[in-house]
Amino acid sequence: MSNPVNGSVRMETKDLSVRYGPAIYGIQNVSMPVHANKVTALIGPSGCGKSTFLRALNRMHDLNSDVEITGQALLDGEDIYAPQVDAVVVRRKIGMVFQKPTPFPTKSIYDNVAAGLRLVGIRKKQVLDEAVEKALTGAALWDEVKDRLKSPGGSLSGGQQQRLCIARALAVEPEVLLMDEPTSSLDPASTLRVESLIKQLKDQVTIIIVTHNMQQAQRVSDYTAFFFVGELVEVSPTGTIFGSPREERTKEYLSGAFS
Amino acid sequence: MADVAGTISASTLPARYRGPADTAFKVVVVSLSSFIILLAVAMAVMIWLEARPTFRAFGYLDFLTETTWDPVNAIHGALPFIFGTLLTSFLALALAIVPALGVAIFVTEFAPKWLANIINYTVDLLAAIPSVVIGLWAVFNFAPFMRDTFYMPIYLWAEESAPWLVPLLGAPSTYNLATATLILALMIVPYTVALSRDAIGQVPIEQREAAYALGSTRWEVIRDAVLPYARTGVIAGILLSLARALGETMAVAMLIGNRNRMPFTLFGPAATMPSLIINEFREAVEVLHYSSIMAVGFYLFVVTIGINLLASYIQRKLSITKGGV
Ligand SMILES: Nc1ncnc2c1ncn2[C@@H]1O[C@H](COP(=O)(O)OP(=O)(O)OP(=O)(O)O)[C@@H](O)[C@H]1O
Ligand SMILES: [Mg+2]
Numbered sequence: 001m002s003n004p005v006n007g008s009v010r011m012e013t014k015d016l017s018v019r020y021g022p023a024i025y026g027i028q029n030v031s032m033p034v035h036a037n038k039v040t041a042l043i044g045p046s047g048c049g050k051s052t053f054l055r056a057l058n059r060m061h062d063l064n065s066d067v068e069i070t071g072q073a074l075l076d077g078e079d080i081y082a083p084q085v086d087a088v089v090v091r092r093k094i095g096m097v098f099q100k101p102t103p104f105p106t107k108s109i110y111d112n113v114a115a116g117l118r119l120v121g122i123r124k125k126q127v128l129d130e131a132v133e134k135a136l137t138g139a140a141l142w143d144e145v146k147d148r149l150k151s152p153g154g155s156l157s158g159g160q161q162q163r164l165c166i167a168r169a170l171a172v173e174p175e176v177l178l179m180d181e182p183t184s185s186l187d188p189a190s191t192l193r194v195e196s197l198i199k200q201l202k203d204q205v206t207i208i209i210v211t212h213n214m215q216q217a218q219r220v221s222d223y224t225a226f227f228f229v230g231e232l233v234e235v236s237p238t239g240t241i242f243g244s245p246r247e248e249r250t251k252e253y254l255s256g257a258f259s
Numbered sequence: 260m261a262d263v264a265g266t267i268s269a270s271t272l273p274a275r276y277r278g279p280a281d282t283a284f285k286v287v288v289v290s291l292s293s294f295i296i297l298l299a300v301a302m303a304v305m306i307w308l309e310a311r312p313t314f315r316a317f318g319y320l321d322f323l324t325e326t327t328w329d330p331v332n333a334i335h336g337a338l339p340f341i342f343g344t345l346l347t348s349f350l351a352l353a354l355a356i357v358p359a360l361g362v363a364i365f366v367t368e369f370a371p372k373w374l375a376n377i378i379n380y381t382v383d384l385l386a387a388i389p390s391v392v393i394g395l396w397a398v399f400n401f402a403p404f405m406r407d408t409f410y411m412p413i414y415l416w417a418e419e420s421a422p423w424l425v426p427l428l429g430a431p432s433t434y435n436l437a438t439a440t441l442i443l444a445l446m447i448v449p450y451t452v453a454l455s456r457d458a459i460g461q462v463p464i465e466q467r468e469a470a471y472a473l474g475s476t477r478w479e480v481i482r483d484a485v486l487p488y489a490r491t492g493v494i495a496g497i498l499l500s501l502a503r504a505l506g507e508t509m510a511v512a513m514l515i516g517n518r519n520r521m522p523f524t525l526f527g528p529a530a531t532m533p534s535l536i537i538n539e540f541r542e543a544v545e546v547l548h549y550s551s552i553m554a555v556g557f558y559l560f561v562v563t564i565g566i567n568l569l570a571s572y573i574q575r576k577l578s579i580t581k582g583g584v
Contacts (some may be wrong), residue, residue: 058472060471088474102465102466104466105485115483116474120474169473243460
C-alpha cells in the first residue's frame with residue numbers, strides 16, 4: 001500500500017459526469033481533489049447529485065447498465081475507469097457505507113464483519129478474530145455485541161446495524177471510505193460516536209462523507225464541497241466555506257435560501 | 260378522481276357509501292374462503308370414512324408397513340406405493356434442484372433481459388404442458404429411447420463388471436422407476452425455477468450493493484448476499500415442488516410400469532400412490548379393495564398437506580426480519 005503524504009491529493013475527478021439516461025444528468029463536469037487523510041464533506045440540497053458523485057468514486061454505477069460515465073476519477077493518479085482496471089479491485093480499496101443500514105441479515109455479527117476479509121482470502125481464525133474486534137471497537141459497537149457475536153446481523157437495532165456496516169467496511173482497511181449520510185438513521189449519541197470515529201480514522205483512511213447536517217460537516221470535515229443541481233459549486237477548506245464562501249450560491253444555501 | 264375532489268362533503272360522502280360495500284365484500288370473501296376450507300376438510304373426512312374398513316381390518320400402522328398388495332387374496336399394504344412415491348419424488352427433486360437453481364440464478368443475475376425473458380417464457384410454457392401430454396411423449400419416445408440407449412448398456416455392463424449392482428438395477432423394462440423419475444424431475448423443474456426465481460428477485464438491491472461495495476465479484480455477491488437472503492423462499496419453493504412431485508399422477512402412472520410388489524429396482528417397474536389409485540379405482544368392486552384405495556388416497560392427502568404446511572411454516576418462521584437461523 002502506498003503511503004500518501006498527509007494532505008496530498010489522494011483522489012481527483014476530472015470533468016466527471018454521470019448520466020442516468022441520454023439527457024438525465026446526475027452530475028455534470030465535476031472536477032475536484034480529495035486530500036489524503038482528510039475528511040471531505042459533500043453538502044447540497046436534496047437531488048443535487050451528492051450520492052451520484054459518491055457512487056461514481058467506487059464504480060457502484062457499473063451495476064446499472066443505463067448509467068453513462070464520462071471523465072476521470074483518479075486514485076493515486078490512476079483512472080479507476082481505465083479499461084484495464086477491475087471494478088472489484090477498486091471497491092476493495094474504496095469502501096462504502098450506505099445511508100440505510102445494510103447488514104447481511106442472515107449472517108452472524110462476526111461473519112458480517114469478517115465478510116470482506118474472507119473475500120480476500122483471509123481464513124486464519126486468530127487473524128479474523130483480531131480484525132473483527134478491532135473493527136467493531138472502531139465502530140463503537142464492540143461492547144454492545146461482544147457477547148453475542150454469533151447472533152444474526154438482522155437482530156440488531158437500526159443504529160447498531162449501521163455501526164455494524166461501518167465495522168464491516170473498516171475491517172478490510174480501505175484506503176478511501178465513502179459514507180453516504182451514515183448517521184441519518186442514528187440517535188444523537190450514536191451519531192456523536194460515529195463522528196468521533198471519523199476523526200480518529202483520519203490517520204489511516206481518506207474519508208468522503210455526504211451529510212445534510214451542516215453542524216456535522218463543520219464538526220468532522222477538513223474540506224467541504226458544495227453541490228448544486230448536478231454541479232460542483234465550490235470546494236474549499238471547511239472553515240472557508242462556512243466562514244466566507246467564494247460563491248454567492250454557497251452563501252445563499254448556507255443561509256437557508258434553498259435547503 | 261376529479262368528480263369528488265374539493266369540498267368536505269364530497270370527501271365524506273363516498274366513505275359513507277363505502278360502508279355497506281365493505282361489509283358485503285367482507286361477507287363474500289369470508290364465506291367463500293371458509294367454504295373452500297370446509298370443502299377440503301369435508302373431503303378429508305369423507306375419504307377417511309370410506310377408508311375405515313381398511314384401517315379396521317389392518318390397523319393404521321400395519322397397513323402402512325405391509326409390503327403386499329394383492330386384491331385377489333384381500334391383502335392390502337400401502338408400503339410399496341408410499342415407498343415408490345417417496346423414492347421417485349425425492350430422487351426427482353434431487354435431480355431437479357441443481358439445474359433449477361442454476362437456471363434461476365442465471366436468469367436473475369447473469370442473463371441479459373431479452374434472454375431472461377425467453378428463458379422465463381419457456382420455463383412457464385413447460386409448466387403449462389398438461390402432464391398427460393408429457394406422459395404420451397415419454398411413453399412413445401423417451402422411454403424406449405432411454406431403455407435402448409442407456410439402461411440396456413448399463414445393465415449389460417453391470418452384469419459383466421459389477422454384478423453386485425444387478426439386483427439394484429433390475430432387468431430393464433420400457434416403463435420403469437428411472438424413466439418415471441426423470442420425467443417427474445423434468446416436470447417439477449419449472450416450479451422450482453419459478454419459485455426460486457421469485458425468491459431471488461425479492462432480494463433488495465441494497466443487499467447486492469453492500470456486497471459489491473465490499474469488493475465482491477458477481478459470484479461472491481450471489482453466494483454472500485443473494486442466496487442467504489433468498490434462502491427461506493428457495494427452501495419453501497423446493498418444498499412446494501416436492502409436494503407437487505408427491506401428487507403428480509398422470510405422467511408417472513403412464514411411465515412407472517405399475518408393479519404392486521416390493522422390492523423395486525431402478526430399471527424395473529414400480530408404483531406410486533397416485534399411480535395405484537388411477538390404475539385400480541375402476542376395478543375396485545370388493546369393499547376392502549375400494550377402501551384400501553381410499554386409505555392410500557388418505558395418506559397421500561395427509562403427506563401432501565403436511566409438506567405444504569411445512570413450506571408455509573418455514574416461510575413464516577425463517578423470514579429475514581426475524582433474522583433467520
Ligand atoms: N437510478 C437513477 N435513475 C435516474 N435518475 C436518478 C437515479 N438516481 C438518482 N437520479 C437523479 O439524479 C439526481 C441526483 O441524485 P442523487 O441521488 O445523487 O442526489 P443527492 O444529492 O444524493 O440527494 P439526497 O440528498 O436526497 O440523497 C437527481 O435528480 C435524481 O433524481
Ligand atoms: Mg443521496
